[in-house]
Amino acid sequence: MVKVAILGYGTVGSGVFEVIKRNQHAIVNKIGEEIEVKYVLDLKDFEDDPVTEVLTGNFDEIVNDAEVKIVCETMGGVKPAYEFTKRALESGKSVCTSNKELVEKHGPELLRIAKANKCSYLFEASVGGGIPIIRPLRTSLAQEEILSITGILNGTTNYILTKMETEGLAFDDVLRRAQEKGYAERNPDADILGFDACRKIAILTSLAYGKNVDYADITTEGITAITDKDFAYAKKMGATIKLFAKSLKKDGRYYALVAPFVVMPENPLYAVNGVFNAILLNCNMGGETMYYGKGAGKLATASAVVADVLDCAKHIGKNLDTRWDEEKLAISPIDSAVRRFFVRVSGNDEAKIQEIFGEVELFNDVVEGECGFVTGEMTEEQYRRKAAEAGNVITMIRMD
Ligand code: HSE
DSSP: OEEEEEEOOSHHHHHHHHHHHHTHHHHHHHHSSOEEEEEEEOSSOOTTOGGGGGEESOHHHHHTOTTEEEEEEOOOSSTTHHHHHHHHHHTTOEEEEOOHHHHHHHHHHHHHHHHHTTOOEEOGGGSSTTSOOHHIIIIITTTSOEEEEEEEOOHHHHHHHHHHHHHOOOHHHHHHHHHHTTSSOSSOHHHHTSHHHHHHHHHHHHHHHSSBOOGGGSEEOOSTTOOHHHHHHHHHHTOEEEEEEEEEEETTEEEEEEEEEEEOTTSGGGGOOTTEEEEEEEETTTEEEEEEEESSOHHHHHHHHHHHHHHHHTTTTSOOOOOOOSSBOOBOOGGGOEEOEEEEEESOOHHHHHHHHOSOEEEOSSSTTEEEEEOOSEEHHHHHHHHHHHOOEEEEEEEO
């Protein structure tokens, strides 16, 4: 019997409680012993909920109980999760978390503390909810050179873009409906401005290359400027528009970007719709692998936390090492990144477009009073100079 504690009985914490109870049979089959939740830390009351039997408001009770070997931190936020995580690790208890913010901010330090205390800090649920992606990076692909990571890492924005495409709705209308249905947060800024996806690609890139990526170094654009007109052009191209979080290693340099991209059906991420997330990895030996599933939600996220609990339960007294040094990974400015660009300009001066942008693929019958075109390959910096020279760019979306 392995005894665990859960910190926080919110959506994910109550999900962890449920997964451990409902799937006890599968758990015993896999690891040969039971997992028992000895404590749940929360300051609220939960009348008529079986959790009341194990509820405590006192973290000291948990950290001082030598029987508790594993702590699930499902509180979210940095305070007091950071202090509780540190104290649990320092007392030799492994910590399994879904807390993306804490992982992104203090991951390397907490991993170092875990190693020094012969326990583990695992965070499968912090990126992509129930999608196994941290463990593949940590173990299955440890032998690989990761060439690129492309993720649809935010369910809210993917849901909004999917609805805009399939129902021809405006951004604001879909967002309002998503909020009414509880799919989008009341304050959706972190999602729609791309910051949530940015933190997640920072974590994945840190794990891929073993050094710390500062999310502030990642150029981040959200989806608030995408309109039904952009989707009309995408349709004409046989494409769609997705918010991609990307990082890649090229000629010894590292690049990262979060932005909307025009995506063609050849890309397997084209078919990832609604609230679903997916991550496409390109490795130098095995080539492409893709990971798909629910990026959020109670049981999906909780299931990933419990997967980490089982890993820790099988390795009590040992450290499951995750290489993520405190040393900073230098992210190069995107200026020199080469790609094609989809551009909308006012008017219809084909000669001027070609004079400035060179040979382009033109779409001049989609929206009245303007035209759209796809450029040939050029650097981000070249594009910026040409756009400034043209002076009539309405919007630009990068081509994948
Ligand atoms: N708000 C996030 C999303 C889920 O919409 O994907 C938590 O990371």
